[in-house]
Amino acid sequence: MRLHVVTGKGGTGKTTVAAALALALASGGKKVLLVEVEARQGIAQIFDLPPLPYEERRIAVAPSGGDVYALAIDPEDAMLEYLEMFYGMRRAGRALSKMGIVDFATTIAPGFRDVLVTGKTTEAVRRRNRNGRRVYDAVVLDAPPTGRITRFLNVTQEVAGLARVGPIKNHSELVSSVVKSPETAVHFVTVLEEMPVQETLDGVAELRSAGLPPGGIFVNMVRESQLPQSALDQAATGHFDAAELVLGLKAAGLADGAEATALAEALAEEVVEHAHRTELERTERESLAEAGLPSFELPLLADGVDLAGLYELAETIRTQGAA
Numbered sequence: 001m002r003l004h005v006v007t008g009k010g011g012t013g014k015t016t017v018a019a020a021l022a023l024a025l026a027s028g029g030k031k032v033l034l035v036e037v038e039a040r041q042g043i044a045q046i047f048d049l050p051p052l053p054y055e056e057r058r059i060a061v062a063p064s065g066g067d068v069y070a071l072a073i074d075p076e077d078a079m080l081e082y083l084e085m086f087y088g089m090r091r092a093g094r095a096l097s098k099m100g101i102v103d104f105a106t107t108i109a110p111g112f113r114d115v116l117v118t119g120k121t122t123e124a125v126r127r128r129n130r131n132g133r134r135v136y137d138a139v140v141l142d143a144p145p146t147g148r149i150t151r152f153l154n155v156t157q158e159v160a161g162l163a164r165v166g167p168i169k170n171h172s173e174l175v176s177s178v179v180k181s182p183e184t185a186v187h188f189v190t191v192l193e194e195m196p197v198q199e200t201l202d203g204v205a206e207l208r209s210a211g212l213p214p215g216g217i218f219v220n221m222v223r224e225s226q227l228p229q230s231a232l233d234q235a236a237t238g239h240f241d242a243a244e245l246v247l248g249l250k251a252a253g254l255a256d257g258a259e260a261t262a263l264a265e266a267l268a269e270e271v272v273e274h275a276h277r278t279e280l281e282r283t284e285r286e287s288l289a290e291a292g293l294p295s296f297e298l299p300l301l302a303d304g305v306d307l308a309g310l311y312e313l314a315e316t317i318r319t320q321g322a323a
């Protein structure tokens with residue numbers, strides 16, 4: 001795989017997973033480009049860097065060598081680049097830009113905006129150095145959310161009404177050939193809750209019907225159950241015996257008398273809730289399996305995602321064989 005597109009429901013961890021995947025893919029001496037498209041500076045934030053320019057630059061060193069480069073694509077700059085590449089008119093482009101025409105064009109024709117962004121990304125995938133070798137071993141795209149991903153990637157479809165012949169059409173066909181190639185995989189990030197899981201299944205189906213290649217499912221923020229199955233089974237009935245908890249609290253010297261009873265009852269309620277959630281997560285896992293895609297699980301990091309946490313997630317991705 002050369003192009004890894006990471007999508008998912010908003011807030012489930014697309015940017016986090018894309019960044020960790022880029023680190024995982026780079027490890028062992030590879031060169032990987034991490035691309036962001038929504039002008040949100042999420043990559044800079046996660047790597048604790050100042051805002052990224054529209055320029056590829058090295059942002060991290062991967063475990064056991066290897067480099068992660070990053071690029072924040074700005075649609076306006078991508079358009080200027082495009083005008084220069086196909087019409088040799090960068091200066092004119094700058095003037096147009098000042099007049100707000102670039103903004104106008106990318107706003108009235110969102111399909112055009114998307115083809116600029118995907119075009120820039122696929123150009124990085126195809127780029128070769130003088131010896132004919134690919135410049136990047138892999139490109140990871142922190143993509144728009146599930147609801148928009150198929151339209152975003154289905155570029156030829158989206159610009160069909162815009163251009164039937166000429167450079168835009170040729171360009172979009174080139175982009176499309178990369179996006180639809182076996183070298184591309186569209187990964188879905190989800191958490192084990194009903195809405196994001198349903199959105200993932202719908203997204204996979206939509207992608208398939210558009211002839212686009214689904215990759216893997218990254219189940220993010222997974223919490224390991226702290227309790228043995230027997231305790232979970234008991235609690236799943238809706239009642240968990242507090243008497244044993246009282247004994248435990250007393251033995252540990254944590255509480256005594258009425259205080260121990262009250263605490264044990266509160267804890268028993270927590271256990272019931274935990275058991276219900278674990279049960280729900282199990283059914284969500286089963287639903288996800290219906291997509292028939294490889295699936296990977298990333299733990300919920302208790303302290304949030306700092307740089308160390310990102311490397312930890314990258315390691316998990318590697319050990320599970322996703323990179």
Ligand SMILES: Nc1ncnc2c1ncn2[C@@H]1O[C@H](COP(=O)(O)OP(=O)(O)OP(=O)(O)O)[C@@H](O)[C@H]1O
Pocket residue numbers: 008009010011012013014015016017042145220221222298299300301302304305
């Ligand atoms: N495995 C994890 N453990 C703990 N916190 C996590 C984990 N993955 C993501 N987060 C946190 O969840 C929040 C959302 O993550 P992230 O920004 O990667 O999601 P996103 O899907 O890119 O969101 P958006 O839709 O806004 O772009 C962030 O605060 C991130 O630090």
Ligand SMILES: [Mg+2]
Pocket residue numbers: 014015016042142
């Ligand atoms: Mg994000």
